[in-house]
Amino acid sequence: MLAEIKGLNEECGVFAIWGHEKAAEVTYYGLHALQHRGQEGAGIVTTDRESLHLHKGIGLINEVFSEGQFNKLNGNAAIGHVRYATAGGGGYENVQPLLFRSQKDSLAIAHNGNLVNAYGLKQQLEAQGSILQTSSDTEVIAHLIKRSGQIELEDAIKSALSMVKGAYSLTILTETQLFVAVDPKGLRPLSLGRLGDAWVVSSETCAFDVTGAEYVREVEPGELITISDAGLHTQRFSSTLERSLCSMEYVYFSRPDSNLNGQNVHASRKRMGKVLAQEAPIEADVVTGVPDSSISAAIGFSEASGIPYELGLIKNRYVGRTFIQPSQELREQGVKMKLSAVRGIVEGKRVVMVDDSIVRGTTSKRIVRMLKEAGATEVHVRIASPPIQNPCFYGIDTSTTSELIAANHSIEEMRELIEADSLSFLTVEGLEDCIVGDNDTMTHGICKACFTGNYPTEIYPDTVLPAYKC
Ligand code: SF4
Secondary structure (H helix, E strand, C coil): CCHHHHCCECCEEEEEEECCCCHHHHHHHHHHHCHHHCCCEEEEEEECCCCEEEEEEECCHHHHCCHHHHHHCCCCEEEEEEECCCHHHCCHHHCCCEEECCCCCCEEEEEECCECCHHHHHHHHHHCCCCCCCCCCHHHHHHHHHCCCCCCHHHHHHHHHHHCCECCEEEEECCCCEEEEECCCCCCCCEEEEECCEEEEECCCHHHHHHCCEEEEECCCCEEEEEECCEEEEEECCCCCCCCEEHHHHHHHCCCCCEECCEEHHHHHHHHHHHHHHHCCCCCCEEEECCCCCHHHHHHHHHHHCCCECCCEEECCCCCCCCCCCCHHHHHHHHHHHEEECHHHHCCCEEEEEECCCCCCHHHHHHHHHHHHCCCCEEEEEECCCCCCCCCCCCCECCCHHHCHHHHCCHHHHHHHHCCCEEEECCHHHHHHHHCCCCCHHHHCEECHHHHCCCCCCCCCCCCCCCCCC
16 A cells, blocks of 8 residues: 555665675665665665765665765675654754764664664663664664674674663674674564675565675574675674564565565465465455555455455556645545546445555545446455554554544444455454465564564563654
């Protein structure tokens, strides 16, 4: 679905490279492939072994960078970031990578995820005299590294990571080293690849395909990788815990051509559609998916049910950026601008409308109405994930509990509110089966907390949602 109008917003994307003469350019293309993970800011930091060079700005990657900037981004190693932020967490100073200059060991950090104990750590740091320059939780990591008292930077990073809790897929660049780490639960994805002799790291493997890199493996939960001219060195900073990779990455966030933890996203979504058809069968004439992220699940539903898949909804690809829309009314107009029902397909038909998720429900209602106005005789809504009843503290803006329709209404009440003829969701067991399958949950376990309320890490009373998002 269209994230910015649905109320379910992507988090961030990171990309890094070590040992490539066009490091900044490759990072630019890598970030371009990750643009769906954040559209509000982008930045790249490079190292020429003597100093770090930064360019960042607010906007899409191609708005932030022009050709001239690459002449200043010298060096054969880089980290980059695309960012989504809520209003409270916006602003140039929060755009990553964050760069901290010092006489010895300057460092730049790019972070995907959200720390659940950032608020408490910030209070401690401020009490000890630290002056924080951003409202981002990522800055906490830099201060903890600098204050650790460890001589070796690797040890300082391990010390900092032992204090932070929550979700983080991190890249840290100094003049002479690149560090890569994933939180002990592996909440956010991060993959390692090779581009010729260079090492590359990306939130999603789709950026490897775009840059010509080859996938090597996942960065493991609790792993710290150090890359330098001496090569790649790996170690653990945390004992092995059961993995809790965000299931919404499979449901909605990641690109269908990406592989997460060895599983193709499109194939996983098709399985969700198939299981949904088995769990919630319905008699109908056509199946249609809400573009783009629901199309794979709709194809799976069609294959399992035998009901033909049709393009009953199309997306207008040429509308401008409309995510800065404060009011509900404007959001709803945004839906109209971006989606159209295809009258020639749905008129006189009983339609199964497959969507990946429902957050507030206003978008679903609008699309159901759109299909009926185009002549659909019945609209049966099938959601390829369980009802979202709890907020996410790990970097996904799923809205607060009071805004989540499934947290406040029964399924029948929701059906009435969105004006559908029937409404069903994929079960939590069905979702888990589609993603984890026969794999071991130690290595392939998923986070389902927004559906179940069982968070895989501690949540603190002062864990905050918007301002400290990645
Ligand atoms: S709570 Fe939901 S959105 Fe957040 S990490 Fe877990 S599965 Fe993903």
